[in-house]
Amino acid sequence: MSSSLRLRAGLVSIALLAAFLGIWHLATHSTGPVATMSPEYAKLMGLTATQGKSAMPGPLDVGAKLWEHLRRPFYDNGPNDKGLGIQLGYSIARVGTGYLLAVLVAIPLGFLIGMSPLLSKALDPFIQVLKPISPLAWMPLALYTIKDSSISAIFVIFICSIWPMLLNTVFGVASVRKEWINVARTLEVGTIRRAFTVVLPAAAPTILTGMRISIGIAWLVIVAAEMLVGGTGIGYFVWNEWNNLSITNVIIAILLIGIVGMLLDQILARFTRMVTFPE
Amino acid sequence: MSTFDDPFDADRNLRAGCVCGQHCSAREHEQAALRCEPVESEEKRYEGVVASAVMRAMFPQDVARRAFLKSVGASTALAALSQFFPLKTATEVFAQAGTPEKKDLKVGFIPITCATPIIMAAPMGFYSKHGLNVEVVKTAGWAVIRDKTINKEYDAAHMLAPMPIAISLGLGANAIPFAVPAIENINGQGIVLAAKHKDKRDPKDWKGLKFAIPFDYSMHNYLLRYYLAEHGLDPDTDVQLRSVPPPEMVANLRADNIDGFLAPDNICQRAIYDGVGFMHLLSKEIWDGHPCCSFAASREFITSAPNSFAALTRAIVDATAYASKAENRKQIAEAIAPANYINAPVTVLEQVLTGTYADGLGGVKTDAKRVDFDPFPWQSFAVWMLTQMKRWGQIKGDVDYKAVAEQVYLATDTKRLMTEMGLTPPASSYKSFAVMGKTFDPAKPEDYVASFKIRKSS
Numbered sequence: 001m002s003s004s005l006r007l008r009a010g011l012v013s014i015a016l017l018a019a020f021l022g023i024w025h026l027a028t029h030s031t032g033p034v035a036t037m038s039p040e041y042a043k044l045m046g047l048t049a050t051q052g053k054s055a056m057p058g059p060l061d062v063g064a065k066l067w068e069h070l071r072r073p074f075y076d077n078g079p080n081d082k083g084l085g086i087q088l089g090y091s092i093a094r095v096g097t098g099y100l101l102a103v104l105v106a107i108p109l110g111f112l113i114g115m116s117p118l119l120s121k122a123l124d125p126f127i128q129v130l131k132p133i134s135p136l137a138w139m140p141l142a143l144y145t146i147k148d149s150s151i152s153a154i155f156v157i158f159i160c161s162i163w164p165m166l167l168n169t170v171f172g173v174a175s176v177r178k179e180w181i182n183v184a185r186t187l188e189v190g191t192i193r194r195a196f197t198v199v200l201p202a203a204a205p206t207i208l209t210g211m212r213i214s215i216g217i218a219w220l221v222i223v224a225a226e227m228l229v230g231g232t233g234i235g236y237f238v239w240n241e242w243n244n245l246s247i248t249n250v251i252i253a254i255l256l257i258g259i260v261g262m263l264l265d266q267i268l269a270r271f272t273r274m275v276t277f278p279e
Numbered sequence: 280m281s282t283f284d285d286p287f288d289a290d291r292n293l294r295a296g297c298v299c300g301q302h303c304s305a306r307e308h309e310q311a312a313l314r315c316e317p318v319e320s321e322e323k324r325y326e327g328v329v330a331s332a333v334m335r336a337m338f339p340q341d342v343a344r345r346a347f348l349k350s351v352g353a354s355t356a357l358a359a360l361s362q363f364f365p366l367k368t369a370t371e372v373f374a375q376a377g378t379p380e381k382k383d384l385k386v387g388f389i390p391i392t393c394a395t396p397i398i399m400a401a402p403m404g405f406y407s408k409h410g411l412n413v414e415v416v417k418t419a420g421w422a423v424i425r426d427k428t429i430n431k432e433y434d435a436a437h438m439l440a441p442m443p444i445a446i447s448l449g450l451g452a453n454a455i456p457f458a459v460p461a462i463e464n465i466n467g468q469g470i471v472l473a474a475k476h477k478d479k480r481d482p483k484d485w486k487g488l489k490f491a492i493p494f495d496y497s498m499h500n501y502l503l504r505y506y507l508a509e510h511g512l513d514p515d516t517d518v519q520l521r522s523v524p525p526p527e528m529v530a531n532l533r534a535d536n537i538d539g540f541l542a543p544d545n546i547c548q549r550a551i552y553d554g555v556g557f558m559h560l561l562s563k564e565i566w567d568g569h570p571c572c573s574f575a576a577s578r579e580f581i582t583s584a585p586n587s588f589a590a591l592t593r594a595i596v597d598a599t600a601y602a603s604k605a606e607n608r609k610q611i612a613e614a615i616a617p618a619n620y621i622n623a624p625v626t627v628l629e630q631v632l633t634g635t636y637a638d639g640l641g642g643v644k645t646d647a648k649r650v651d652f653d654p655f656p657w658q659s660f661a662v663w664m665l666t667q668m669k670r671w672g673q674i675k676g677d678v679d680y681k682a683v684a685e686q687v688y689l690a691t692d693t694k695r696l697m698t699e700m701g702l703t704p705p706a707s708s709y710k711s712f713a714v715m716g717k718t719f720d721p722a723k724p725e726d727y728v729a730s731f732k733i734r735k736s737s
Binding site: 037038040041043044045046048049055077078079080081140143144147148149227228229230231239240241242243244245 | 390401414415416417418419422423426427430431432526527529530533549551552553554617618619620622623624626630635636637641642643
């Protein structure tokens with residue numbers, strides 16, 4: 001039953017994809033009106049103007065270009081032109097650094113706040129105000145104070161991905177069942193040991209969920225940050241190709257950003273499953 | 280007398296026909312003053328410069344030198360000279376001009392054709408020729424390039440000509456002394472309108488339109504405002520001016536978010552290439568020979584690494600001189616088109632640089648001076664920009680036009696470098712010019728500002 005459901009879902013997915021690609025192809029295939037122009041003039045103009053070609057590339061253009069990129073993902077033509085593999089590598093390294101720093105700060109801090117109802121109430125307004133701030137709003141401030149664009153990018157990842165983890169840790173720690181803590185207390189388990197053997201395992205699924213939300217946010221932020229800071233990374237790639245009005249490359253980048261984001265999410269989802277327990 | 284004359288020429292006319300003495304008449308001087316012609320080879324040029332200096336030092340009086348030359352002949356004189364003066368060593372020492380303190384430099388640029396000399400100097404080897412290893416880094420926008428240069432991530436950068444003045448004055452940034460050793464390009468901008476405005480060629484009909492400019496402190500802003508005001512429109516109330524990064528302009532024009540823009544080139548031509556707009560006017564028609572972008576560095580970099588800075592300036596001046604020649608333009612277009620540099624179709628860059636372009640209305644136009652390259656940082660340019668900053672309320676209160684211009688635009692240093700390189704810099708650092716037929720006198724900036732009817736009341 002379950003396997004046949006999966007099969008049917010897969011078939012529907014493929015059918016949807018095919019329909020999407022078909023519509024996309026048809027929508028971009030048609031040529032618009034073409035004004036008559038002298039051949040001398042036409043030579044100086046782009047295809048959009050001379051052949052009425054749609055400015056939006058079709059799936060075949062994108063596929064061909066994607067193949068070209070996949071064949072040589074690690075080329076390096078100087079500081080402003082590197083292969084997609086290298087660009088993604090830079091982005092993942094940045095996200096990894098910012099995210100790990102956020103984990104290192106958010107989880108211990110969340111633990112402390114969660115164990116103390118007073119602190120968690122007192123800090124709540126600050127967290128609530130800082131949480132919804134967009135990465136782009138932090139960027140000028142970071143650039144101005146840190147005075148280094150690559151550290152600024154990492155800082156922005158850090159500051160944007162810390163909040164979901166912090167809030168979830170606080171919530172997870174605060175909502176550990178009182179009975180379990182009381183049992184530990186009657187057995188005279190020390191505070192440190194109680195934190196690691198009782199509270200941590202109990203709060204782990206909630207904490208991991210926070211981390212999963214955070215990695216998603218970190219990946220969202222990196223594209224915006226790199227578009228602004230420039231130099232390297234997939235965000236810079238998008239900006240550079242937009243600069244050249246190459247929508248084909250922008251679509252390829254969007255596709256890759258989606259795939260990498262999904263992979264990162266899946267990794268965290270696997271970790272979450274590992275620590276989940278039935279009640 | 281100029282460095283370029285040959286003091287070994289006995290028949291040279293000693294009576295100067297013009298200020299610099301290099302030309303027969305003042306008119307010829309005017310024509311030549313703006314041009315920088317590179318000589319056959321670096322070596323030869325330096326050799327000539329050094330030999331001339333020695334010859335002049337030995338015979339300071341023209342008449343005495345002439346008599347000597349007449350009696351022995353030029354080649355004998357040169358041979359005799361090298362007997363007791365190590366000409367070759369002196370030439371070598373001169374060409375090296377101090378080892379750069381810092382060899383690996385980072386220079387930021389915005390991907391537009393204004394940056395041509397800065398960009399092409401990397402693939403075409405002008406930086407390495409002057410002993411530098413320069414990485415040119417593409418940057419997302421003017422504010423970012425400003426911050427990265429202030430933060431010392433870049434040693435020097437491509438900036439809009441008014442930006443170093445604004446930064447030095449602390450407009451839109453903390454006041455940090457910046458300097459401009461070289462202008463990048465002159466002309467090379469344009470007013471592009473959306474294709475639907477084909478019939479609205481008279482600016483008087485432009486009330487209520489939305490225009491994009493690249494940055495508040497840009498020649499584009501000042502030229503567009505000037506142009507509109509001359510046609511009776513108040514740029515602050517009659518139209519909307521938006522600051523939009525150049526790459527986003529074409530997309531915005533296509534999306535009908537703006538009606539037109541005064542933008543740097545390859546953006547203008549790109550809009551035409553994609554069939555989105557047409558060329559209403561080249562910026563050259565507003566002010567022929569106006570500066571646009573500059574090569575800028577902080578005072579701190581200049582004082583801490585003077586030799587690196589000098590080498591960098593030489594490389595830029597050298598590249599600019601190369602770019603100013605029409606026959607090199609096609610080759611340059613190919614060198615700067617790849618994704619590592621401007622990242623634009625070669626056809627577009629060729630149209631901009633060679634000046635034979637499609638106007639977007641079905642015609643092919645030719646204007647060899649559509650964009651041109653001239654490194655000399657005229658201080659009168661800076662004074663003009665200051666008058667416009669004042670006119671549009673970017674500067675409030677009194678300005679010491681001359682002091683600011685001289686502090687930021689390093690005409691004296693550039694003059695010295697150009698002379699050392701065997702190029703001919705102009706004799707003065709101020710020149711008068713006309714913007715839309717109205718003459719600007721750099722000596723009377725206050726009167727100039729006051730003479731405009733449309734301006735921001737202060």
